[in-house]
Amino acid sequence: MYPAPFEYHAPGSLEDAIALLGEYGEEAKLIAGGHSLLPLMKLRFTQPAHLIDLRNVPGIAEIRDEGSSVVIGARTTHAMLEASGVLQRKIPLLAETAGCIGDPLVRNVGTIGGSLAHADPGADLPAAILALEAEITAVGPRGSRTIPAGDFFVGTLTTALDATEVLTEIRVPVPPGQSGSAYEKFAHPASRYAIVGVAAIITLGSGAVIQQARVGITGVGARATRLASVEQALNGKRADDGLIREAASHAAEGLESRGDLQGSAEYKAHLVRVCVRKALSRAFASV
Ligand SMILES: Cc1cc2nc3c(=O)[nH]c(=O)nc-3n(C[C@H](O)[C@H](O)[C@H](O)COP(=O)(O)OP(=O)(O)OC[C@H]3O[C@@H](n4cnc5c(N)ncnc54)[C@H](O)[C@@H]3O)c2cc1C
Structure with missing residues (x-):
């Protein structure tokens, strides 16, 4: 099974990724780990003419401890969540949930941003993100906005993200003591x-x-x-x-x-x- 032909782009900045999304509109798709998108492309359920790879976009594959919250870049892999000392200590629910995803290969490549944006009704991270009352940051041509997790998942494979937006990070409040x-x-x-x-x-x-x-x-x-x-x-x-x-x-x-x-x-x-x-x-x- 091969996907339909497409043009591959690997922009070196978030601004360039957003510009490409604006230029190609409905014909473009972002790709992160590819573990949900590529199977759909191989089955030809989706046939984007342009793939915009986020791999060279700097600063979106890290976990930042900001005291009362932890900020997770969209390209952080499930394996990075699972192994993160900060998460194990401060938000163990997220590390535990990520550790339940698929197998080591899936966890080494799949990303939190891809999982949330894909919104598979059987995906694991959405349940944890909802319980943790996280906030999702989306950046598009009109700037940045914050979407509460409770408003993010709209339906099967459908989220509150606009087609021209990139999910850049997830801010997760640390649960209070005695949790x-x-x-x-x-x-x-x-x-x-x-x-x-x-x-x-x-x-x-x-x-x-x-x-x-x-x-x-x-x-x-x-x-x-x-x-x-x-x-x-x-x-x-x-x-x-x-x-x-x-x-x-x-x-x-x-x-x-x-x-x-x-x-x-x-x-x-x-x-x-x-x-x-x-x-x-x-x-x-x-x-
Ligand atoms: C064999 C197998 C088993 C799996 N088992 C599980 C499981 O047990 N539990 C589970 O939860 N998941 C499972 N998955 C799915 C896996 O977790 C995927 O990696 C994940 O759902 C998608 O992440 P990705 O980075 O691969 O996204 P991609 O496949 O690259 O992208 C998925 C979608 O999200 C969009 N997207 C990606 N990044 C962004 C972004 N930053 N901003 C906006 N849109 C974006 C893409 O355009 C695409 O529409 C499995 C997958 C496979 C192949």
Whole structure:
């Protein structure tokens, strides 16, 4: 399988990449790791006439510790997230989630910017980015703007990014003290994509009362989303196994869980309940 012919560009600056996007419009596609785009091109589901490679754009493949937040460049690979000491220490949820993606080859090449911009409904990082309430920076011909993670994922393979914008970085607030987190994934045995993936963060106040619970889910429905009803069932209550069990038992209610080749709607709803319970239990235990 070969992709349709295309012209390859490797601009040396962000400004040049944006100018090329403006020049070629709908005929152009950015490429980062290529691990989602190239398979689609080989299958001819997409046939861009111009590929704009971000590999030579400086300053977008690094992890910056800014104290109360960590800023991650779009071309940071999953392997870099997984191995980052800063993330393991300050935002372990992100390192753990990245470590669950595919296999070492995929993690060495795939990037966080590519994963978020691609918005596969079974991708892992969107669930964590939602739970962490990160902000995404997009730069285009009219300048730079910040998109809250909650507004970023619009639908299957669709985001709030404009076709002329480059996702440059993701700002992730460090969870407050007394927080614990976990990513629980039930992976497809062949593709390793999530049939269900749940990212959970629990922040405790005094007396083990849950000050804030944040839960992101992927694999179910058209896009990753927050589980607001589970969060509400936990917030302000004293954390214990019984509370977590009760909140998780309702996790699938209101979710658009469709049956497909991976399993029936009932099977997926069961997986949602199990993965939410496991993610919350581990998050609580790690506070
Ligand atoms: C065998 C295999 C297994 C996989 N398993 C998993 C898994 O278990 N979990 C998981 O989450 N993912 C999985 N993936 C997907 C992998 O994580 C991809 O690398 C990732 O989704 C896309 O990142 P990329 O850098 O390769 O993006 P690319 O393929 O280069 O680009 C993907 C899309 O994003 C756009 N894009 C890329 N960078 C930017 C940017 N900076 N700004 C704006 N648009 C941009 C491109 O134009 C394209 O439309 C798997 C992939 C393969 C091949």
